[in-house]
Amino acid sequence: MSDLTKNILHTICKYLSTEKSKSFLRKKYCQIFLRDYTRLYHPFLLLVRPDRFPQSARSFLYRNIMIPTILSxxxxxxxxxxxxxxxxxxxxxxxxxxxxxxxxxxxxxxxxxxxxxxxxxxxxxxxxxxxxxxxxxxxxxxxxxxxxxxxxxxxxxxxxxxxxxxxxxxxxxxxxxxxxxxxxxxxxxxxxxxxxxxxxxxxxxxxxxxxxxxxxxxxxxxxxxxxxxxxAPLHTPDPKRSYPTADHAQLEGMYQQIEETLWGIEFIKTQTSRGIMRSIRNIFSRTRLDEREVRIMRGIFHEVMSFLGRKGVEPGKPIERDKHT
The missing domain is CATH 3.40.1280.10 (SPOUT methyltransferase, trefoil knot domain)
Structure with a gap:
């Protein structure tokens, strides 16, 4: 279960337990939202489909469910x-x-x-x-x-x-x-x-x-x-991904492996060449890699280093630098 799903479920349950939820219609809208959420790939779609909710209900759900969820x-x-x-x-x-x-x-x-x-x-x-x-x-x-x-x-x-x-x-x-x-x-x-x-x-x-x-x-x-x-207007989200979006720790592991590999093949040779890693980070940050894509990229760069070892090539070594973070 994704963090977004957990937050939505928590927000709905919290709302249903408050005085505000005594309205029968509001309870009904929350229950429909809760039931149908798992059937669609993104909660926003429930709010933009007029066949599911009237405009007043969409506004109510967005204000009381989606906004607190997004801000959380x-x-x-x-x-x-x-x-x-x-x-x-x-x-x-x-x-x-x-x-x-x-x-x-x-x-x-x-x-x-x-x-x-x-x-x-x-x-x-x-x-x-x-x-x-x-x-x-x-x-x-x-x-x-x-x-x-x-x-x-x-x-x-x-x-x-x-x-x-x-x-x-x-x-x-x-x-x-x-x-x-x-x-x-x-x-x-x-x-x-x-x-x-x-x-x-x-x-x-x-x-x-x-x-x-x-x-x-x-x-x-x-x-x-x-x-x-x-x-905020409710934009139609991207198609559902089969794998969760990679988090910071997964991406940092990939970036570290890429940098080590670029030193290994001597694409990076000096400290002043480290700017290339900033460009690489910018490229990948625009693509929103998922967990599977990160594993593929890491597998590619792992194989590059393994290939050097099989050919008896001594890989280049990164120049030591101070690590502040």
């Missing part, structure tokens, strides 16, 4: 935050807009009391913050990661503004987990973290004073997503 698939990740107050303002901004999943990676300080000062009456949410010792572990189950960056980088990143980025992100959140990755308050995301991202967003601001507080940046991004979710 979006995870905010803070990479090395320095001040617990900013963790609290981030959590408060998320709660304001209906987001609940917060992860922090190697915080400089993790003072629960100071977090609670900025996010009052949020004891359960503070307890629910997930903490990780590395970025790789924080993103292990994520299907798509977008990095928030304020600076123009030398690398050839395609950067969007928050508003036009919302529709693609909501569409991806309807298929799997999406991470919004924010960096340190003073320096943002390092290149080693940006390399792990599939997309990039920058918040336009006054160039003479463009530095945003971490909580402000999070609020702007989740606010735009919240607004877009309320008014």
């Amino acid at each position: 698939n979006i995870v905010v990740v803070l990479y090395e935050p320095k001040d617990p107050i900013n963790i609290g303002t981030t959590l408060r901004a998320m709660k304001n807009m209906g987001f609940r999943r917060l992860r922090i990676v190697e915080p400089a300080a993790d003072d629960v009391w100071r977090i609670s000062l900025a996010a009052p009456r949020s004891e359960q949410d503070i307890q629910g913050i997930q903490r990780f010792p590395s970025l790789s572990e924080a993103l292990h189950d994520i299907s798509y990661t977008v990095g928030l960056t304020a600076r123009v980088r030398k690398a050839n990143y395609v950067v969007m503004h928050p508003r036009p980025a919302t529709q693609p992100l909501l569409a991806k959140a309807a298929e799997g987990s999406v991470a919004l990755l924010f960096g340190r308050e003073d320096s943002g995301l390092p290149n080693s973290a940006l390399t792990r991202c599939d997309g990039y967003v920058t918040i336009p601001a006054n160039p003479d004073y463009s530095s945003l507080n971490l909580g402000q940046a999070v609020l702007i991004m989740v606010y735009e997503l919240f607004l877009a979710a309320q008014e």
Whole structure:
């Protein structure tokens, strides 16, 4: 069962247990949705098929079932935050807009009391913050990661503004987990973290004073997503895949194997050639590989290295580098 299915079932069951669900028709719509969901390859199709629900029911189900489900698939990740107050303002901004999943990676300080000062009456949410010792572990189950960056980088990143980025992100959140990755308050995301991202967003601001507080940046991004979710047209999804979309951990394993192979055949010879891996990541991030496709790619590159061994060719070795994440 996919995370999306679990979230939908949880949201429906939670809704049916509330006072709002006492309306017979609303209960009926939820039950039909629950029954028919497993028969179609995507929940959005249930809401765009007029033979299943009248317009009023589609609006009701989208607002009460699909929006909470989609938003629950979006995870905010803070990479090395320095001040617990900013963790609290981030959590408060998320709660304001209906987001609940917060992860922090190697915080400089993790003072629960100071977090609670900025996010009052949020004891359960503070307890629910997930903490990780590395970025790789924080993103292990994520299907798509977008990095928030304020600076123009030398690398050839395609950067969007928050508003036009919302529709693609909501569409991806309807298929799997999406991470919004924010960096340190003073320096943002390092290149080693940006390399792990599939997309990039920058918040336009006054160039003479463009530095945003971490909580402000999070609020702007989740606010735009919240607004877009309320008014999003229901696009017909892609055809059903036979295999789940590959998550971050699976893709990172593939990228590591590709890089080792390219060093092995001496396609990459120096540290300055590592930019080729960024291009390779960009290519694959646009294709949304599934688990089977990742296994095929890994099998190909494994066979390349095995072939070198069978021919008695000593493969090239990568030059050691510092690993920050």
